[in-house]
Amino acid sequence: MPRLDWLSRLLVMMPVTGQLEIRCSFGAPWRIAYERSNPGEMPYHVVVSGSALLEIPGAGAPQHLVAGDILLLSHGSEHVLHDGSGAASSPTRTRDDLNVEIRENGGTGEHLDMLCGRFVLTPPHDRLMRDYFPAALVVRTAAQDDASKQPATASQLASLVGLIRAESTAISLGGHAMLNALSAALFALTLRTASESNAVPSGMLALAANPRLAPALTAMFDDPAHPWTLPELAQRCNMSRATLIRQFQDSVGRSANDLLTDIRMTLAANELKKPSTSTETVAEVVGYQSLAAFRRAFTQRMGMTPGDWRRLARGSE
Numbered sequence: 001m002p003r004l005d006w007l008s009r010l011l012v013m014m015p016v017t018g019q020l021e022i023r024c025s026f027g028a029p030w031r032i033a034y035e036r037s038n039p040g041e042m043p044y045h046v047v048v049s050g051s052a053l054l055e056i057p058g059a060g061a062p063q064h065l066v067a068g069d070i071l072l073l074s075h076g077s078e079h080v081l082h083d084g085s086g087a088a089s090s091p092t093r094t095r096d097d098l099n100v101e102i103r104e105n106g107g108t109g110e111h112l113d114m115l116c117g118r119f120v121l122t123p124p125h126d127r128l129m130r131d132y133f134p135a136a137l138v139v140r141t142a143a144q145d146d147a148s149k150q151p152a153t154a155s156q157l158a159s160l161v162g163l164i165r166a167e168s169t170a171i172s173l174g175g176h177a178m179l180n181a182l183s184a185a186l187f188a189l190t191l192r193t194a195s196e197s198n199a200v201p202s203g204m205l206a207l208a209a210n211p212r213l214a215p216a217l218t219a220m221f222d223d224p225a226h227p228w229t230l231p232e233l234a235q236r237c238n239m240s241r242a243t244l245i246r247q248f249q250d251s252v253g254r255s256a257n258d259l260l261t262d263i264r265m266t267l268a269a270n271e272l273k274k275p276s277t278s279t280e281t282v283a284e285v286v287g288y289q290s291l292a293a294f295r296r297a298f299t300q301r302m303g304m305t306p307g308d309w310r311r312l313a314r315g316s317e
Contacts, residue, residue, distance in 0.1 A: 018183025
């Protein structure tokens with residue numbers, strides 16, 4: 001089996017599906033308000049042309065989005081997007097095109113072209129997004145003044161956005177399936193680009209972007225069943241145990257043990273869905289020699305016993 005990087009392992013562990021749903025074509029003034037999403041749903045917006053102001057209640061000052069920006073709301077937060085003029089929004093017209101819904105208005109000001117959709121995770125995997133990724137992640141793909149300084153991944157992401165935009169305007173066979181598949185790729189490439197950014201946010205992406213801490217992240221994803229100790233992880237990172245503890249807390253807001261436990265419990269939730277796999281076997285697969293210790297850890301993290309989760313998961317299927 002080929003070796004996998006940490007992000008690939010994460011996406012195998014918590015599969016994400018994507019749906020492009022709306023294409024907005026607005027002239028200023030315009031304003032769109034979004035309610036909080038259902039559990040496991042993460043709205044995304046791609047500014048193809050024009051600009052927008054993002055407001056999230058309780059999240060501080062509005063954030064300016066420009067052409068090439070991708071906004072991912074990892075926690076499904078309610079939010080408002082508008083043109084920033086303060087003028088009353090022009091009435092919006094909605095029409096159903098093939099594969100997507102189109103929203104337009106009669107505004108004559110600056111034009112906005114924006115793609116809107118959502119990424120979907122099945123519970124309990126949405127916990128990892130809430131606990132280890134920022135509530136609002138903005139990734140910028142616009143080319144710099146010096147094109148040679150444009151990161152390769154950002155360039156790839158910009159090309160993918162162009163493909164999604166073209167597919168959303170075409171009347172092509174299999175267009176709906178194509179848009180959903182491209183949206184799933186958009187999620188992975190957005191996270192990759194964010195981890196390579198000069199302005200890396202907190203959480204798991206910050207660990208990946210820190211060359212000193214990345215070995216610990218890789219080790220835990222590569223072999224979550226291993227009984228990792230803080231001295232072992234610190235040795236992998238060529239730093240002291242105290243420095244590892246401090247830098248993990250600064251980057252993630254949680255300990256290395258917290259992350260390891262969450263990785264293990266996510267894997268356990270997947271294994272418990274298999275009818276032929278006993279709870280004892282699942283405990284061993286994720287690194288617990290004691291069934292009682294596994295049950296305690298699972299119940300603490302998931303809010304239910306392994307048996308309850310198994311019954312709930314089978315009922316959902």
